[in-house]
Amino acid sequence: MSDQTQxxxxxxxxFEAGFNIIIDLITPGTRVLDLGCGSGxxxxxxRDEKDVEGCGVELDQEKVMRCTERGIRVMTxxxxxxLEGFPDLSYEYVVLSRTVQQLARPEHLVRxxxxxxxxxxxAFPNFGQxxxxxxxxxxxxxxxxxxxxxxxxxxxxxxxxxxxxxxHFVCDIGGKIEREFFIIKNEPKPRLxxxxxxxxxxxxxxxxxxxxx
Amino acid sequence: xxxxxxVSTQSIQLEGVRLQSGIYLSPLIVAxxxxxxxxxxxxxxxxxxxxxxxxxxxxxxxxxxxxxxWDGMIGPGKGIDTTKYFVICSNCLGGCKGTTxxxxxxxDTGKPYGRTFPQITIRDMVNVQxxxxxxxxxxxxxxxxxxxxxxxxxxEWACGYGDKLKSAVVIAATARLSPQGIAFNWVSRxxxxxxxxSPAKSDDLNSGFYKPGRGLAVARMIGHIxxxxxxxxxxxxxxxxxxxxxxxxxxxxxENQGIGGxxxxxxxxxxxxxxxxxxxxxxxxxxxTKAIDYFDLVREYGDLASAFKEIKGKMMIVSFTSDWLYPTxxxxxxxxxxxxxxxxxxxxxxxxxxxxxxxxxxQGMPNMTRIVKGFLKxx
Numbered sequence: 360m361s362d363q364t365q366x367x368x369x370x371x372x373x374f375e376a377g378f379n380i381i382i383d384l385i386t387p388g389t390r391v392l393d394l395g396c397g398s399g400x401x402x403x404x405x406r407d408e409k410d411v412e413g414c415g416v417e418l419d420q421e422k423v424m425r426c427t428e429r430g431i432r433v434m435t436x437x438x439x440x441x442l443e444g445f446p447d448l449s450y451e452y453v454v455l456s457r458t459v460q461q462l463a464r465p466e467h468l469v470r471x472x473x474x475x476x477x478x479x480x481x482a483f484p485n486f487g488q489x490x491x492x493x494x495x496x497x498x499x500x501x502x503x504x505x506x507x508x509x510x511x512x513x514x515x516x517x518x519x520x521x522x523x524x525x526x527h528f529v530c531d532i533g534g535k536i537e538r539e540f541f542i543i544k545n546e547p548k549p550r551l552x553x554x555x556x557x558x559x560x561x562x563x564x565x566x567x568x569x570x571x572x
Numbered sequence: 573x574x575x576x577x578x579v580s581t582q583s584i585q586l587e588g589v590r591l592q593s594g595i596y597l598s599p600l601i602v603a604x605x606x607x608x609x610x611x612x613x614x615x616x617x618x619x620x621x622x623x624x625x626x627x628x629x630x631x632x633x634x635x636x637x638x639x640x641x642w643d644g645m646i647g648p649g650k651g652i653d654t655t656k657y658f659v660i661c662s663n664c665l666g667g668c669k670g671t672t673x674x675x676x677x678x679x680d681t682g683k684p685y686g687r688t689f690p691q692i693t694i695r696d697m698v699n700v701q702x703x704x705x706x707x708x709x710x711x712x713x714x715x716x717x718x719x720x721x722x723x724x725x726x727x728e729w730a731c732g733y734g735d736k737l738k739s740a741v742v743i744a745a746t747a748r749l750s751p752q753g754i755a756f757n758w759v760s761r762x763x764x765x766x767x768x769x770s771p772a773k774s775d776d777l778n779s780g781f782y783k784p785g786r787g788l789a790v791a792r793m794i795g796h797i798x799x800x801x802x803x804x805x806x807x808x809x810x811x812x813x814x815x816x817x818x819x820x821x822x823x824x825x826x827e828n829q830g831i832g833g834x835x836x837x838x839x840x841x842x843x844x845x846x847x848x849x850x851x852x853x854x855x856x857x858x859x860x861t862k863a864i865d866y867f868d869l870v871r872e873y874g875d876l877a878s879a880f881k882e883i884k885g886k887m888m889i890v891s892f893t894s895d896w897l898y899p900t901x902x903x904x905x906x907x908x909x910x911x912x913x914x915x916x917x918x919x920x921x922x923x924x925x926x927x928x929x930x931x932x933x934x935q936g937m938p939n940m941t942r943i944v945k946g947f948l949k950x951x
Contacts (some may be wrong), residue, residue: 377653414593420922420923420939422943423920424920424943424946426948427918427920427943427947427950428942428945429946430946430949432886432916432917432918432950432951433917433918433919433920434907434917434919434920435919435920435921436919443908444904444907444911444912445911446911446912449911449914450629470672500941517741
C-alpha cells in the first residue's frame with residue numbers, strides 16, 4: 360500500500376492554513392461535500408475534529424483508492440460535468456478547495472454548488488498578487504506561479520483568476536459572499552489591506568442570494 | 573486461502589422455495605463453501621455472490637486442486653480478509669454445481685428437470701441465499717459482494733432485505749440489462765437451441781438422447797467476447813497465430829472436430845468453449861441468462877429511487893472504464909438513484925483495461941483489493 364502519491368510537491372500542497380480556515384468555518388456534525396477531495400486529507404480532519412459526515416469527489420484513481428482506504432466516502436466523478444444526481448440542498452457545505460482555477464466550466468460547477476449546498480466554501484490562488492502582476496508588466500510573459508510552477512502550456516491552472524475577479528463572478532451568478540479570508544505567507548487573515556495585491560490565496564464562503572442567513 | 577488445506581463444497585437441504593412465478597420448488601438443495609470463522613456475535617459474515625458461470629468454490633483449492641474463482645480476493649490478509657470475516661459463497665439457484673437446478677432430479681418424474689426446470693429470477697436466487705444465511709444462524713451480514721450477475725444479486729439483497737445487511741458492494745453490474753446485453757444472451761441461447769444434439773423439447777428427455785453438442789461452447793465463446801475489451805484482445809492475442817493458450821501449453825488443431833482455430837484469439841475462444849462444456853450445463857446456461865435478461869429493478873419497483881427506498885446499509889458501486897457490456901453509465905444510474913434517495917453511496921470507476929471481467933483477472937486484483945478492503949473496514 361502506498362502511503363504517498365508520486366506527485367511532486369509544490370506550495371500547492373502546503374495548504375494547512377487554508378484547511379484550518381475551512382475547518383473553522385464548518386459547524387460540527389454537518390454534512391460536507393468536498394469537490395476535488397484529493398486523498399481525503401480535509402475530510403479526514405473534518406471527520407476527526409468536527410464529527411462531519413463527509414463525501415468526496417475525485418477523478419484521480421490513486422487518490423480515490425487512498426480515500427477508500429482511509430474510510431472516506433468518495434465518488435469518481437468529473438467535476439466538469441457538474442453535480443448531476445446530487446439532490447438540491449443535500450449538504451450543509453460544499454467545499455471546492457484549490458480546484459476552481461483548473462475547471463473547464465467553473466461557472467457551471469459553482470452554480471451547481473449553490474444548488475446542492477446551503478453554503479459553499481471556495482479557496483483559490485490569487486493571480487492578482489503584485490509579484491505576478493509585476494512579472495507580466497516587466498517580462499510581458501505569463502509568469503510561473505508558486506502554486507504550480509509550470510509554463511502556461513502545461514499548467515493545470517487554466518484560469519488565472521484574482522480576488523477581484525472572484526467577487527464579481529459571485530455577484531454575476533447571483534450568489535452572495537458571506538465570509539472572506541485571505542492567506543498571505545501561510546497566515547490566514549480575516550482582513551487584509553489591498554488583498555487583491557497581497558494575498559496568496561483567497562477563501563470565500565458563499566450562498567445563493569435567496570437563502571436567509 | 574491457505575493452500576495446504578483443501579476446501580470442499582458443503583450442501584444443505586431446505587424444504588423448498590416459492591418462486592416469483594408462483595411455483596413451489598421442492599426439495600431444495602444449496603451448495604456452499606465457507607472460509608474463516610464466524611465470530612461469537614455472528615456479525616462478521618460476508619456473502620460473496622458469483623457471476624453467470626461461477627460456483628460455490630470461491631477460494632482455496634478443492635480436492636481436485638482447482639483454485640477458487642475469486643481466490644485473489646478472498647483469503648488471509650486479502651481484500652476480503654478471512655482472518656476477520658466469515659466468508660460464504662453459495663452456488664446460485666438454477667446452477668449446476670450442487671444447488672438445485674436443471675441437472676437436479678425432478679421428484680415428480682424421477683428424471684433430471686432439464687429444460688422443464690421452472691424459470692427463476694435473480695430475486696429467487698437471493699431468496700434462497702436468505703434461507704441459507706438464516707440456516708447458518710446469521711441475522712445480519714457485514715456485507716454482500718458480487719460482480720456482474722453477482723452484482724445484480726447484491727442490489728436485489730439491498731433492495732429487498734435492507735435489514736439483513738450492513739453494506740453491499742456492487743461490481744460491474746446494472747439495475748437492468750441493456751438491449752445489447754439481452755441480444756448477446758439471446759444469440760448465445762440460440763447457439764444452444766440450434767444444436768442438433770440438444771433436446772429441443774422436454775419430451776426428448778425421456779428418449780435418453782441427452783448429449784449436448786457444441787452449442788454451449790459457442791454460447792460461451794460469444795460470452796467471452798463480451799467480457800473482454802478490444803484493448804485486452806489486442807494486447808493478449810493481437811493477430812498472432814501460435815496455438816498456445818494463456819498458460820503456455822499448446823493444444824492441437826485436431827481438438828474439437830478439427831476446428832481449433834488458427835489465430836490465437838480463435839484458439840483461446842475454442843479452448844474456453846470446450847472447457848466450459850466439460851463443466852457447465854446448457855439448461856442452466858439458458859435459465860440463468862434468462863434470469864439476467866429479466867432482471868429489471870425499474871420494472872419491478874416502478875423506478876430506481878423506489879427500488880432503493882428500503883436500503884439502509886452503505887453501498888459501494890464499482891465500474892470499469894473498459895467494460896462495454898455493463899458500462900459506467902449503468903453504474904451511474906444506480907449511483908444517482910441512490911443519491912436521490914439520500915442513501916450512503918460510494919462510487920469508484922476503476923481505470924482497468926480488462927473489460928467486464930476486470931474484477932476477476934489477477935492484474936486487476938491489487939486495485940480491487942484496496943477498494944474492497946478499505947470499504948469493508950469502514951462499514
